[in-house]
Amino acid sequence: MARIVVKFGGTSVATVERIRQAARHVKREVDAGHEVAVVVSAMSGKTNELVDWVNEASPLHDAREYDAVVASGEQVTAGLMAIVLSEMGIQSRSFAGWQVPIQTNDAHGAARITEIDPTELDKRLSDGWVPVITGFQGISPHGRITTLGRGGSDTSAVAVAAAVKADRCDIYTDVDGVYTTDPRIVSKAQRLTKISFEEMLEMASLGAKVLMIRSVEMAMAYKVRLLVRSSFDDPDAPQVAPDGSPGVPGTLVCDEDEIMEKQIVSGVTLAKAEAKITLRDVKDNPGVAAEIFGTLADQGIIVDMIVQNVADDGATTDITLTVPDREYDKAIKTIKDAGDRIEYARISGSKGGAKVSVVGVGMRSHAGVASSMFKALADKGINIQLITTSEIKTSVLIDEQYAELAVRALHTYYGLDKKGV
Amino acid sequence: MARIVVKFGGTSVATVERIRQAARHVKREVDAGHEVAVVVSAMSGKTNELVDWVNEASPLHDAREYDAVVASGEQVTAGLMAIVLSEMGIQSRSFAGWQVPIQTNDAHGAARITEIDPTELDKRLSDGWVPVITGFQGISPHGRITTLGRGGSDTSAVAVAAAVKADRCDIYTDVDGVYTTDPRIVSKAQRLTKISFEEMLEMASLGAKVLMIRSVEMAMAYKVRLLVRSSFDDPDAPQVAPDGSPGVPGTLVCDEDEIMEKQIVSGVTLAKAEAKITLRDVKDNPGVAAEIFGTLADQGIIVDMIVQNVADDGATTDITLTVPDREYDKAIKTIKDAGDRIEYARISGSKGGAKVSVVGVGMRSHAGVASSMFKALADKGINIQLITTSEIKTSVLIDEQYAELAVRALHTYYGLDKKGV
Numbered sequence: 135m136a137r138i139v140v141k142f143g144g145t146s147v148a149t150v151e152r153i154r155q156a157a158r159h160v161k162r163e164v165d166a167g168h169e170v171a172v173v174v175s176a177m178s179g180k181t182n183e184l185v186d187w188v189n190e191a192s193p194l195h196d197a198r199e200y201d202a203v204v205a206s207g208e209q210v211t212a213g214l215m216a217i218v219l220s221e222m223g224i225q226s227r228s229f230a231g232w233q234v235p236i237q238t239n240d241a242h243g244a245a246r247i248t249e250i251d252p253t254e255l256d257k258r259l260s261d262g263w264v265p266v267i268t269g270f271q272g273i274s275p276h277g278r279i280t281t282l283g284r285g286g287s288d289t290s291a292v293a294v295a296a297a298v299k300a301d302r303c304d305i306y307t308d309v310d311g312v313y314t315t316d317p318r319i320v321s322k323a324q325r326l327t328k329i330s331f332e333e334m335l336e337m338a339s340l341g342a343k344v345l346m347i348r349s350v351e352m353a354m355a356y357k358v359r360l361l362v363r364s365s366f367d368d369p370d371a372p373q374v375a376p377d378g379s380p381g382v383p384g385t386l387v388c389d390e391d392e393i394m395e396k397q398i399v400s401g402v403t404l405a406k407a408e409a410k411i412t413l414r415d416v417k418d419n420p421g422v423a424a425e426i427f428g429t430l431a432d433q434g435i436i437v438d439m440i441v442q443n444v445a446d447d448g449a450t451t452d453i454t455l456t457v458p459d460r461e462y463d464k465a466i467k468t469i470k471d472a473g474d475r476i477e478y479a480r481i482s483g484s485k486g487g488a489k490v491s492v493v494g495v496g497m498r499s500h501a502g503v504a505s506s507m508f509k510a511l512a513d514k515g516i517n518i519q520l521i522t523t524s525e526i527k528t529s530v531l532i533d534e535q536y537a538e539l540a541v542r543a544l545h546t547y548y549g550l551d552k553k554g555v
Numbered sequence: 556m557a558r559i560v561v562k563f564g565g566t567s568v569a570t571v572e573r574i575r576q577a578a579r580h581v582k583r584e585v586d587a588g589h590e591v592a593v594v595v596s597a598m599s600g601k602t603n604e605l606v607d608w609v610n611e612a613s614p615l616h617d618a619r620e621y622d623a624v625v626a627s628g629e630q631v632t633a634g635l636m637a638i639v640l641s642e643m644g645i646q647s648r649s650f651a652g653w654q655v656p657i658q659t660n661d662a663h664g665a666a667r668i669t670e671i672d673p674t675e676l677d678k679r680l681s682d683g684w685v686p687v688i689t690g691f692q693g694i695s696p697h698g699r700i701t702t703l704g705r706g707g708s709d710t711s712a713v714a715v716a717a718a719v720k721a722d723r724c725d726i727y728t729d730v731d732g733v734y735t736t737d738p739r740i741v742s743k744a745q746r747l748t749k750i751s752f753e754e755m756l757e758m759a760s761l762g763a764k765v766l767m768i769r770s771v772e773m774a775m776a777y778k779v780r781l782l783v784r785s786s787f788d789d790p791d792a793p794q795v796a797p798d799g800s801p802g803v804p805g806t807l808v809c810d811e812d813e814i815m816e817k818q819i820v821s822g823v824t825l826a827k828a829e830a831k832i833t834l835r836d837v838k839d840n841p842g843v844a845a846e847i848f849g850t851l852a853d854q855g856i857i858v859d860m861i862v863q864n865v866a867d868d869g870a871t872t873d874i875t876l877t878v879p880d881r882e883y884d885k886a887i888k889t890i891k892d893a894g895d896r897i898e899y900a901r902i903s904g905s906k907g908g909a910k911v912s913v914v915g916v917g918m919r920s921h922a923g924v925a926s927s928m929f930k931a932l933a934d935k936g937i938n939i940q941l942i943t944t945s946e947i948k949t950s951v952l953i954d955e956q957y958a959e960l961a962v963r964a965l966h967t968y969y970g971l972d973k974k975g976v
Contacts, residue, residue: 220620
């Protein structure tokens, strides 16, 4: 018997019929003897409707009122889910964030969870009840309703799982797991059975939009095992793991220690439409990088890759950064407008780059991953423009036209084409 | 300077544009130096959408979950109203029922307000804030969201007005006041400047569907003066009373003492499609009436008029009652099915009756109102089938085809055709 928190996203609860389908997944787990708590998002489309009304009421609205309005969406789903579960013979009741309570700070619209009182949930779970909790929201120190910002329901689910010491947090979504790469690019992309938190973080931030980064960070911090699985599977079909063995379907995101056979590389990710900007002969003073990136951040420009070489002559250096193609012109203008605050000789750049990354905790213990990656790309005649590395990830910027070729080549090179990775 | 609670119904807040119009009424009162609290219903149509979802989820749903889902509608309107008011430069914030808190019993779906803590609202009002409170809902002793049942927002408004000791509770609705009779029947129907609580109660229960009976009862009990007025009036136009003098538009429902010149009759009401059922020679035993009406109530049949004469021979009596036409067959069957429990000789009846009533506190001090009413009807050749009376009301059942003729005749007879009654 395990204790499981299951979370359903907006598309999984878009209609009462979908809620019923989701509830059958819950029932399967309850019937298997598990203790289950449910976290729900708003019905898909509802949050947008509410946000539109708020903006129509006033573009400059009080964030606390925004939260009061928008949080109503999850309240509806939680009540409906509790009703459907009860009809299936499962003892269930809904909890709004303030009823648990899920305490947050008062950063309305983007609040952070500060504490969850597990007492009531714990008692209900032990008594065989299925509590249904509104995702995405909590209550501020001043007793006002807060929301956690878009995608906050994943975070709610992980936080609840941590609070009630759940064995697992199942994220039901519209994909059936985490893949080695984008199946639209590489037809042989394989669903992973397990992936470490660190890898998932790199995958998530590199464009595998399965989980919100914030929820993965929290899961890693509190050691909450996450299972990514599809809510559209037949709830009553035999449960089969991605490698074909009986077990939980979907991809388990867990501590590295739980993964016996570590792949050197777990996945290959791709982000297109990356523009590079190079500043030549930047005065190599302390604070120069802070000045450049602070100026860009002030304009809301999100910088991705950053490369700076050691200054050759000890006085100037070259700095290259990448931004989304659509931000290219604005970024160039922002840097030029900064005037004397950033001293450099020349600025140049171009749009149309693609960032290809290989991710894997195995890299830590395997030397030469980077060089083998460069070789694999060279074999296909692909020129590398930029390189950045982290402990478990190596990324290169290449010309966008070679993006898919590069991904396929690396996917094959690291042995990810075969089933059961 | 007065303290006013204003309430907007569903049609008055059906869109953000309507909410803005409603807010301008609030602003006018604030600008006039009044302290104003607002109570809102859900956007018209929203409650039905939520109720439909609940019923789709399960026809046999937990009433507590029904309440959690359905109460979300007012939460949305309250937030939007607070945003719109803030944009107009008025300090405002929303309060959900549980935030005030508005304490209720735990009769979910039809809860009764037990207590309202005025502390926070009082403080906000004194500080010049406009609190916006969700109508229709509260919090149970177990910390669950409750709803008051359909039309409960009027009751919420009156309860809030009583709690904060408001000078007046303004009910903004889609009609501009209370009329002497239905203007669709009598073109000369006049809008009343004032009407007493007692009269309003009789008018409300007799089909003038302007205010929920329950809210009028509460207003009478707590001496909360109610103003019924239209939310579709131009908020910035000069304020003119129904009699043409400057003052508050709409009809004030207040204590009898506040009404200087008491009309003998304040209004004429009509309810059509009333069926009468007569039981002949009913055994005149104690409990026989309880048996008949208990049996009907068990079947959910709402009885309107009840007439019982003194038993002629001391052993049997005739009892006549009226029910809506659509309940006629069911009522007859229910009584017949009761078998020995109700002893009577014969049962008869017919559909197609109309109940016409004259209402007025002046009746108390004026003898002969009933007889003059009967004479007025006789003059038009209208036969009276049944008569019931209360202290301030006389009702007769007549053939439905004479209904409008009777109403017009009585309206003229009691001098209600002239302006400024």
